Amino acid sequence: MSWLRNPWGQPRFLPLLTGAYILWSIIPVAIAVLFAFNDGRSRTTWQGFSMRWFTGDPTGSVAHNPEYTAALEHTLILALICVVITVPLGVALALGLQRWRGRGSGSVNTLMLLPLVTPELVMGVALLLLFLNIFNGWGIGTTAQAIGQVTFAISYVVVIVRGRLVSIGREYEEAAADLGAPLHGRLLRVVLPLLAPAILASAGIVFALSIDDFVVTQYLAGGSDTNTVSMLLYATARGAPTPALNALATITLVLTLVTLALAYLVYRKFAGAGGAAEAATLGEM
Amino acid sequence: MEGEVKLETLTKSFGAVVAVDGIDLHMPPGEFFTMVGPSGCGKTTTLRMIAGFERPTSGQILLDGIDVAQTPPHRRNVNTVFQSYALFPHLNVADNVAFGLKYRKATKDERRSRVAEMLGLVQLTGFEKRMPSELSGGQQQRVALARALVLRPRVLLLDEPLGALDARLRKDLQVELKALQAEIGVTFVFVTHDQEEALTMSDRIAVMNGGHVEQAGPPQAVYEEPQTFFVADFLGVSNLIGAQARGKDGNGCRIQIGERSLMAQQGAIDAQGTVKAMIRPERVRVEPQNTPGDNRLPGMVEHAVFLGSFRELRVRLPGGDVVKAVFPNDGSPLTFDEGTPLTLHFPPEALRVLAPSTDGAAPDDVPEEESPNGH
16 A cells, blocks of 8 residues: 555645545446447347447337337437527627616626526426426427527526637727728627627537426426437436337437537637636536 | 817816826827827727726827717727727628728628728738638737727827737837828827837827826837926936935936036926936946046946947946946946946937926836726
8 A cells, every 4th residue: 555655745635535435426328328229128238239229120229119219319309599689688688788888787797697596496496386387388389398498598608608709808909990990890790790600609508407407307208209319318217118118219319429428629729728727627517 | 170089177087086187198190100108008998088088087189189988899980909909800801990890881882892991901801701710919909090090080099009019010010100190191009008109100109107198208218308207207208316416407307316516407497306317228328437527427337238239227326326338249348247446428419307296106006907898
């Protein structure tokens, strides 16, 4: 055990702890993914590799299970709607907040962060009551689900875009105004191109948030046609499903990871050296 | 001739802080005008008000006789070269230069030829497709110049455009910038904290301090005939010696420094009472101890610095003031070791009387920040 107590080297205990934690957090996911490729019906006994539960099996695979494909389709549609609404709204909010220096700007800034810390369950219940009692004309279903997701996802967009706005500063806008550009010209030709990496990155984050969301989405669901993958996973996990469920989970996991990785890469590539630190915080989200 | 700027009782306050305090300035058309002063003197705020980025609290900005104080920046026919250049990082050199032409009535061919002409003027032909990040500091500065000048502004505003460059390049660009201004005849309003830059480049300078204009005029006049302690101290190195003025005597003023009575022929020769006697280090004559004659003071070498072609001495007077003397290294046999006693000769025509002004704070009494949202 002498290497553990080497006073000249790096502390050994901390890397060990870190390694153990990473293993512990990855193993369950890795096992779940592994059994998506199991050749048998079991989700606990390995019987060889196959793609059977993704496409191969004529009745049990994800591709041939209408309930699964419908959920997958609904999840993706919801995510797209969420991105299309949240990103422009969030960018507009970030721009507005950035320029608002007067009375009340401080409290609004804090309020913008509230959805990030509110327990999702509280938000889900609150939104449900809202749609059942006040906006009962809309009722619950896809529209309510989209509005619910937009409500909490918008904070992320605002935080990311404002970070970028701060690092850009006001000088480019002043230069554009100096060269004769009116407000819309400054926005379209200078501010938005400079914000592009932050906008793309936040689109990726919103997409991933929407795919992963369970609580709000499930409270505001209106029927089986508004089931998402996360809801399906929750409902069937304790039943006796086949590895097709693992395959479904694997598909959403890969979608989420790919979107986040793309968002990270895009941000790093276009934000340049100054954006590297922001990209790093983005990677941690 | 176009390009005349007149500031009339122009004031800007940020909350309780008055950055620019009712200044009046006349910037004649076609001239190279420089506002110089320490950080926080209000020069950048004044420039930003002329550009339109700051709205004056009160006062007028007359551009060729028309008040533009309330006109937004994109409707003013003035353009700015920013301290950090602010080249659009997502556009190449040609697109940066062409940016403002979109808002002018110009055909595509016209635009292209004007961009080419401008890049030629700043010697960057062939750099059209480069991105700003691929250019050196000096090249970026030229692009910023071209981008502003392509719009044929009546006035070009320059906010410390040489500040980010190294000393050598800075000197070269000072000469180039001055030559360019003379060639195109556009009014340049230049802001710098570097007094040497201000003196070498300008047709006219305004020395600013604490939101006021201390003195304005041609560089030589301001340098040779400073009217306040501040200007004397800020422009070049000056010796300011405490003295008592005894009133006018012939074409000069009789002043008392310590026990000696001297004659000063410059400045406030009518003054009475406590004043400062000012003399430039290069005008002080260093002589061997006990050299007889008028306008001479004894002193003792406190510090000698060898500057190659020049020598600089710091000499302590009996009254405690330290006088700097700079003279050419002509191989004179005098020794200047520490503690050597010698005689200083202040020629009457080089000695200036400065009466205390109301707000003549010394340069180092000035707060550091330029303006609440300065750079």
